[in-house]
Amino acid sequence: MPPELLQFQRSFAAALDGTAQGAIAVYRNTVFHGAVEALRANFPVVDQILGAEMFEHVAVDFVSTCPPRVPVLALYGAEFADWLTHQEWVGDLPYLPDVARVDRLHVESLLSADREPASPEEAMRACSGTSRSLLLHPAIRFSWLSTPAMSIWLAHQGPVPSRIAPEWKPEGALFARPSPFVIHAPRIGPAAHRILSGMRFGETLGTSMASATRLYPHEDCVAIFASLANLGAFIAPDSERS
Amino acid sequence: MIPAAGIGFKPRHYHEALTSPAAGLWFEVHAENYMVAGGPRLAMLDELRSRRQISLHGVGMSLAGAAEPDPGHLEALKRLVSRFEPAMVSEHLAWSRLDGRCFPDLLPVPRTNEVLARCTANIARVQDALGRQILIENPTHYLALRDHSWSETSFLSELARRSGCGLLIDVNNVAVGAHNLGFDPGKWLEAIPGTRVGEVHLAGHSLDTEGTLLIDSHDEPIAEDVWKLYEAFIARIGPRPTLIERDGNVPSFQELMRERSRAQALLSGDLALAA
Numbered sequence: 001m002p003p004e005l006l007q008f009q010r011s012f013a014a015a016l017d018g019t020a021q022g023a024i025a026v027y028r029n030t031v032f033h034g035a036v037e038a039l040r041a042n043f044p045v046v047d048q049i050l051g052a053e054m055f056e057h058v059a060v061d062f063v064s065t066c067p068p069r070v071p072v073l074a075l076y077g078a079e080f081a082d083w084l085t086h087q088e089w090v091g092d093l094p095y096l097p098d099v100a101r102v103d104r105l106h107v108e109s110l111l112s113a114d115r116e117p118a119s120p121e122e123a124m125r126a127c128s129g130t131s132r133s134l135l136l137h138p139a140i141r142f143s144w145l146s147t148p149a150m151s152i153w154l155a156h157q158g159p160v161p162s163r164i165a166p167e168w169k170p171e172g173a174l175f176a177r178p179s180p181f182v183i184h185a186p187r188i189g190p191a192a193h194r195i196l197s198g199m200r201f202g203e204t205l206g207t208s209m210a211s212a213t214r215l216y217p218h219e220d221c222v223a224i225f226a227s228l229a230n231l232g233a234f235i236a237p238d239s240e241r242s
Numbered sequence: 243m244i245p246a247a248g249i250g251f252k253p254r255h256y257h258e259a260l261t262s263p264a265a266g267l268w269f270e271v272h273a274e275n276y277m278v279a280g281g282p283r284l285a286m287l288d289e290l291r292s293r294r295q296i297s298l299h300g301v302g303m304s305l306a307g308a309a310e311p312d313p314g315h316l317e318a319l320k321r322l323v324s325r326f327e328p329a330m331v332s333e334h335l336a337w338s339r340l341d342g343r344c345f346p347d348l349l350p351v352p353r354t355n356e357v358l359a360r361c362t363a364n365i366a367r368v369q370d371a372l373g374r375q376i377l378i379e380n381p382t383h384y385l386a387l388r389d390h391s392w393s394e395t396s397f398l399s400e401l402a403r404r405s406g407c408g409l410l411i412d413v414n415n416v417a418v419g420a421h422n423l424g425f426d427p428g429k430w431l432e433a434i435p436g437t438r439v440g441e442v443h444l445a446g447h448s449l450d451t452e453g454t455l456l457i458d459s460h461d462e463p464i465a466e467d468v469w470k471l472y473e474a475f476i477a478r479i480g481p482r483p484t485l486i487e488r489d490g491n492v493p494s495f496q497e498l499m500r501e502r503s504r505a506q507a508l509l510s511g512d513l514a515l516a517a
Binding site for chain 1: 274275277278279280281282283284285301302303304307308315318337338339340341342343344345346347349350351352354356357360384385422450455457
């Protein structure tokens with residue numbers, strides 16, 4: 001690398017990280033503004049909950065700790081939810097890190113690869129063992145959360161947040177995007193989460209279904225599977241690279 | 243055919259962009275916003291591209307930095323170019339990547355022989371990978387760096403000569419830099435070789451909070467002095483594809499199209515309409 005240019009860049013970067021004034025402050029503001037607004041766009045419900053001003057303070061702290069590593073900011077903030085858990089003030093909003101996780105699942109689902117999902121009929125044939133097993137759709141994202149964060153997230157999807165008093169218990173979040181402009185965002189229970197988790201970690205559909213049925217004998221796992229299939233949660237193995 | 247004026251595409255304008263009857267209208271997008279695996283962003287751009295020409299404007303290649311272009315980033319740009327077959331591909335005379343960190347800005351460099359050589363090599367690498375010419379945009383200036391060996395216009399001209407790239411002249415950047423550093427924007431534009439210019443950008447600017455520096459904020463209508471500079475520039479070099487940029491306080495599609503119509507009238511030589 002050209003040594004003088006590299007030295008200049010490092011000096012300039014150090015100036016941006018310092019107490020910038022005058023013209024350097026313009027560059028510093030732009031650098032922070034770009035990262036903060038990317039974070040705001042990627043965590044819209046956290047932004048709604050905190051309010052624009054508070055979000056900006058939080059985001060500046062985060063950007064200082066975890067600056068962007070790639071120029072594609074559409075997925076910036078992978079560490080944001082975990083970082084929130086370590087902030088002292090978040091004790092007043094114990095659901096906030098999980099809401100950030102839901103925001104993240106949503107963005108990841110929106111930007112993942114497109115694939116034609118297995119039809120419900122195809123999925124049911126696979127479930128009954130009369131055709132090959134299935135894989136998860138590349139745009140599916142899900143998580144099990146220790147707080148009712150998905151209920152809170154869903155309440156913030158309208159133009160005006162709904163007033164909710166969610167039951168304080170764990171729940172699952174699912175995002176399924178069977179086509180570019182269609183996204184489903186339901187809460188899921190532990191049996192659905194068990195089926196999906198098993199498949200994510202490489203279990204066959206049959207094994208995942210058997211485990212879910214054993215763990216949750218009072219749930220209708222076939223009906224749950226059918227619901228997931230209707231959301232476009234699966235692909236046939238031969239469509240994985242289509 | 244007279245080169246046309248375009249506008250920066252905003253997803254909120256999607257349906258109006260698709261159905262606009264404006265002849266020759268084209269759209270520019272920031273390439274990095276579309277370097278994703280799938281989903282609505284790419285689907286919208288596919289649909290737009292099926293009806294209109296587009297331009298890919300990169301902001302993250304860090305061509306004026308000491309490092310070579312990131313291979314993964316270059317590969318992502320190549321995929322976009324292959325998918326969308328844009329009319330123009332452009333980047334900046336700036337750096338934004340250093341030691342594993344990315345700065346969401348277009349940072350300046352001293353115009354030295356060393357930077358000229360590095361930048362030439364980086365542009366050549368991008369052009370070789372894409373198999374086509376790219377355009378390089380002149381940066382905004384807020385800071386009078388020491389140690390320049392070249393004037394900016396000579397540097398850009400030489401960069402274009404050595405690398406074979408074209409130039410994207412942002413007239414607002416010239417006006418902002420002229421205000422902040424105290425040079426004559428008209429003379430700056432006169433020194434640019436017209437044959438190298440493949441595109442022109444027009445945008446708005448604002449004053450900083452201290453009221454001293456102009457900021458290339460892209461959040462205001464294009465200023466009258468920028469329109470005058472543009473008119474003289476186009477009169478000298480001839481019509482070029484011209485982009486109306488707006489990234490903050492984004493107005494209605496119709497308002498952007500009014501600015502676009504003014505640029506289009508100037509490109510067409512219809513001074514009565516452009517007034």
